[in-house]
Amino acid sequence: MDVTQAIKERRAFRSLDPIEITEDLIKDLAFHAQLAPSCNNNQPWRFVFVFDPAKLQEMRAGLSQGNEWIHAASMIIAVFSRKEDDCLIRDREYYLFDTGLATAFLILRACELGFVAHPIAGFSPKKTREILGIPEEYQVITLVNVGKHSAAISPVLSPKQVEWEKARPERFPLEKFVYLNSYHQE
Numbered sequence: 001m002d003v004t005q006a007i008k009e010r011r012a013f014r015s016l017d018p019i020e021i022t023e024d025l026i027k028d029l030a031f032h033a034q035l036a037p038s039c040n041n042n043q044p045w046r047f048v049f050v051f052d053p054a055k056l057q058e059m060r061a062g063l064s065q066g067n068e069w070i071h072a073a074s075m076i077i078a079v080f081s082r083k084e085d086d087c088l089i090r091d092r093e094y095y096l097f098d099t100g101l102a103t104a105f106l107i108l109r110a111c112e113l114g115f116v117a118h119p120i121a122g123f124s125p126k127k128t129r130e131i132l133g134i135p136e137e138y139q140v141i142t143l144v145n146v147g148k149h150s151a152a153i154s155p156v157l158s159p160k161q162v163e164w165e166k167a168r169p170e171r172f173p174l175e176k177f178v179y180l181n182s183y184h185q186e
């Protein structure tokens with residue numbers, strides 16, 4: 001699979017079938033995340049790969065309403081970072097940006113391997129920190145939920161989520177976010 005194919009095929013599917021989580025898979029995903037660029041090569045990203053069934057069960061307590069589909073995930077990757085671990089150039093804080101880049105690489109690799117890797121913001125960082133033992137100075141940025149796309153639509157999805165399962169949510173036209181040579185107000 002080439003890059004454009006992985007980008008086009010990646011979807012935030014919510015109907016998941018189980019997959020086997022192996023040390024090789026975790027190392028593979030971490031290896032691809034690690035090759036992302038970062039300011040001054042600071043590599044501020046940190047990941048907890050959660051696949052122990054009891055721990056996955058515990059993590060349900062931190063999920064927001066509407067994210068019950070995650071109960072079917074075989075692995076949840078907690079992505080976290082802290083601003084001191086990356087460039088701080090006046091008011092520009094790069095830790096979120098660089099961790100996002102690494103996470104995108106990880107997600108695309110998972111897609112290439114035939115898996116769904118779906119990031120979310122609908123969770124409690126506080127509860128997640130408590131459950132996983134992550135110190136308070138870290139920002140838990142996202143949970144990436146991993147499984148295999150199921151052809152059977154998950155019964156816990158809302159009508160909107162079912163719609164998104166069937167077709168990719170529409171994107172803005174390029175004119176909305178692309179400017180040539182200088183910015184201009186819409």
Ligand SMILES: Cc1cc2nc3c(=O)[nH]c(=O)nc-3n(C[C@H](O)[C@H](O)[C@H](O)COP(=O)(O)O)c2cc1C
Nearest residue numbers: 010011012013014067119120121122123142168169
């Ligand atoms: C930062 C972020 C937060 C998200 N939060 C959630 C979430 O809490 N629950 C959920 O079901 N999907 C969540 N999503 C998935 C988006 O809804 C999805 O990526 C978007 O609708 C576009 O669909 P596509 O990724 O299939 O193209 C999130 C995605 C990102 C990048």
